[in-house]
Amino acid sequence: MANENTAETVEHQKGILGLIERAGNRLPDPVFIFLYLIIVMAVVSQVTAWLGLAVDHPTRVAPDGGPAQVEAISVFSAAALQHLLVEMPEIFTGFHPLGYVLVVMLGAGVAERAGLFGTAMRASVRNAPALLLTPAVALIAMIGNLAADAAYVVLIPLAGVIFAAAGRHPIAGITAAFAGVSGGFSANLFPGQLDALLFGITEEAVIQLAPDWTMNIAGNWYFIMAMTFVFLPVIWFVTDRIIEPRLGRWTGGATPGDVDDADDDPSAPLTDRQKAGLRNALVAIIAVVALWLVLTIDFVALVTGGAASMYGGDVPLLNEDPTLSLTQQLVPFFSSLVAGFMILFILAGWAYGATAGTIKNHRDVVEMMAGAMKDMGYYLVLAFFAAYFVEMFNLSQLGLISAVNGADAIRDSGLPLPLVLGLLVLFTGVLNLFVGSASAKWALLAPVLVPMLMLLSVSPEMATAAYRVGDGATNIITPLMVYFPLVLVFARRWVPSFGLGSLTASMVPYSMWLLISGILMTIIWVYLGLPLGPGASVAYELPQGM
Incomplete structure (x- = not known):
C-alpha cells in the first residue's frame, strides 16, 4: 500500500496536469476568493474614482439630450458605505440566484432522498439494449444532471456493472458515464436547478443595463436539448472507438470484487415496490404538468x-x-417554472417514497426538505460573499465601464460575433481547470461579460449558454473536480492498478472532443440565430431612453 501511495504521489506531480493540480490546490476556497476580490474591488474603485474614469451610458439620456455619463464610484464614499453596511441583509437576501436555487432544492431534496432519482437512473440503464448500451448510458448520465450528486454516486458505478455484465470493459462504462454526468454537465432534455442558479446570476448582471429584464428558467431549453444530441454521438464515438480499444478486452467477472451487500449494490434488480413507486411518480409528474x-x-x-x-x-x-x-x-408562465419544478419534485418524490417505503409520513417529507437546506449551507456562505462582490461591482459601476470598453474593443477588432462566443467557450473551459464551481465562476464573469455582450446585441440567454458549454467540457480532466477522486475509487474496484494518470488520460479525449463540438455548436447557433428557448433569442436590442 505504501508503494501504491508513493506511485500515486509521483503521478500527481507529472506533466501539465500535475502543474494544474498544484496550482489549483494553492488557490484558496471560493469563499475567500470572493473576499479577496471584495478587498481588491474596494481599492480599485477608489483609484478609478480619483482618476475620473467614465464612459457614455449606452442607453440612458442626460437632461441636456446627450448620453448620460457613467462614472467610477468609490465604495469608500459616504453613500456607498451607508448602503453596503445598512442594507447588508437586503443585499444577501435579494441576491437573485439565492431564492431560485433554494426553492428548487426544496423539491429536489425530497426526490433525491426518497430514492426517486437513483431508482429512475437504475431502471433506465438496466433496460438499455446491448447494442445501444453506450449511448443509453451517456444519455441517462446527461439527464441525470437533474439529480445532481445522485448521478455521480449511483449512475457512474452502475455503468461499470452494466458494461461488465455485457462482457465489455467496466472502465469504459465508468468513463462514458463520467463524461455524460460531468463533461455534459449543462446538456439536458429539461431545465433544472442549474438553470435556476445560472440565470439568477445572469439576472443580477443584466440589471445594470435593463432593470426590467426577467429571468426565464427555460431560456436555454432548446440549446441544452441540442447540446445533448450533439454530445451524445461524441461520447458514443470516443467510448467505443478510442477508450475501449485502448483498455483492451475485459476478462474479469461481471461484478467488482468488493461489493459489500445487495443494499449498496447499484446493479441490484428493482423491487416490486420500487417499480410501483416509479409508476406513481410518473402519475404525479403528469398531474403537475397538466395543472400548469x-x-x-x-x-x-x-x-x-x-x-x-x-x-x-x-x-x-x-x-x-x-x-x-x-x-x-x-x-x-416562464417565471412560474421555478415553483413548478419545486412542486413537481416534491409530489413525484413523495409518490415514489410513499410507495417504495422510503417515506412513512409527512414528517419524513419535512425532514428531507430540511436535509436539502442543510446541504445548501456551504452555498449560503458562498452566496453571501458573491452577493456582496456583485453588489460592490455594480455600485462602483466598474462592471458597466468594463463592459462598454470591452464591447468597443471587440467592435474595433472586427471579430465576428460567432467567433467571439466561441472564444468565450474556450476561455471558460480553461478557467474551469482552476475554479470548478459553476456558480462561483459565473458570479465572477457575468457582471462584465453579460452587459458587454448585450452591448454587442447578444442576449443574456446566449451569453449564459456559451458559458455553460465551456463550464462542463473540462470538468472531467481536472483533479480539482470534487468527484474526480470518487470516480477513481469506482474504477479501482475493477482494476486496482488504475491510477490518477490512467483516469485523466482516459478522460482527455472526451474533454477535447466535447469542447471542440461545443465551440462549433455555439458558433453555428449564433451564426444561424436559432432560438435558445421559449421567448429567448440570440439577438438582443437594448431598451433606449431609460
Missing part, C-alpha cells in the same frame, strides 16, 4: 371560442394584453 397547462391555457374559452371562461377573468399564468407578443404574454 390548465393555469396557462383557458381550455373552456379555447373550446367555446371565447363565449365562456374557466376563470371568469385573467388566466393565472398568462398576461392576456393583446398588444403584447406571445412571448411577452407567457412571461408569467
Whole structure:
C-alpha cells in the first residue's frame, strides 16, 4: 500500500496536469476568493474614482439630450458605505440566484432522498439494449444532471456493472458515464436547478443595463436539448472507438470484487415496490404538468371560442394584453417554472417514497426538505460573499465601464460575433481547470461579460449558454473536480492498478472532443440565430431612453 501511495504521489506531480493540480490546490476556497476580490474591488474603485474614469451610458439620456455619463464610484464614499453596511441583509437576501436555487432544492431534496432519482437512473440503464448500451448510458448520465450528486454516486458505478455484465470493459462504462454526468454537465432534455442558479446570476448582471429584464428558467431549453444530441454521438464515438480499444478486452467477472451487500449494490434488480413507486411518480409528474397547462391555457374559452371562461377573468399564468407578443404574454408562465419544478419534485418524490417505503409520513417529507437546506449551507456562505462582490461591482459601476470598453474593443477588432462566443467557450473551459464551481465562476464573469455582450446585441440567454458549454467540457480532466477522486475509487474496484494518470488520460479525449463540438455548436447557433428557448433569442436590442 505504501508503494501504491508513493506511485500515486509521483503521478500527481507529472506533466501539465500535475502543474494544474498544484496550482489549483494553492488557490484558496471560493469563499475567500470572493473576499479577496471584495478587498481588491474596494481599492480599485477608489483609484478609478480619483482618476475620473467614465464612459457614455449606452442607453440612458442626460437632461441636456446627450448620453448620460457613467462614472467610477468609490465604495469608500459616504453613500456607498451607508448602503453596503445598512442594507447588508437586503443585499444577501435579494441576491437573485439565492431564492431560485433554494426553492428548487426544496423539491429536489425530497426526490433525491426518497430514492426517486437513483431508482429512475437504475431502471433506465438496466433496460438499455446491448447494442445501444453506450449511448443509453451517456444519455441517462446527461439527464441525470437533474439529480445532481445522485448521478455521480449511483449512475457512474452502475455503468461499470452494466458494461461488465455485457462482457465489455467496466472502465469504459465508468468513463462514458463520467463524461455524460460531468463533461455534459449543462446538456439536458429539461431545465433544472442549474438553470435556476445560472440565470439568477445572469439576472443580477443584466440589471445594470435593463432593470426590467426577467429571468426565464427555460431560456436555454432548446440549446441544452441540442447540446445533448450533439454530445451524445461524441461520447458514443470516443467510448467505443478510442477508450475501449485502448483498455483492451475485459476478462474479469461481471461484478467488482468488493461489493459489500445487495443494499449498496447499484446493479441490484428493482423491487416490486420500487417499480410501483416509479409508476406513481410518473402519475404525479403528469398531474403537475397538466395543472400548469390548465393555469396557462383557458381550455373552456379555447373550446367555446371565447363565449365562456374557466376563470371568469385573467388566466393565472398568462398576461392576456393583446398588444403584447406571445412571448411577452407567457412571461408569467416562464417565471412560474421555478415553483413548478419545486412542486413537481416534491409530489413525484413523495409518490415514489410513499410507495417504495422510503417515506412513512409527512414528517419524513419535512425532514428531507430540511436535509436539502442543510446541504445548501456551504452555498449560503458562498452566496453571501458573491452577493456582496456583485453588489460592490455594480455600485462602483466598474462592471458597466468594463463592459462598454470591452464591447468597443471587440467592435474595433472586427471579430465576428460567432467567433467571439466561441472564444468565450474556450476561455471558460480553461478557467474551469482552476475554479470548478459553476456558480462561483459565473458570479465572477457575468457582471462584465453579460452587459458587454448585450452591448454587442447578444442576449443574456446566449451569453449564459456559451458559458455553460465551456463550464462542463473540462470538468472531467481536472483533479480539482470534487468527484474526480470518487470516480477513481469506482474504477479501482475493477482494476486496482488504475491510477490518477490512467483516469485523466482516459478522460482527455472526451474533454477535447466535447469542447471542440461545443465551440462549433455555439458558433453555428449564433451564426444561424436559432432560438435558445421559449421567448429567448440570440439577438438582443437594448431598451433606449431609460
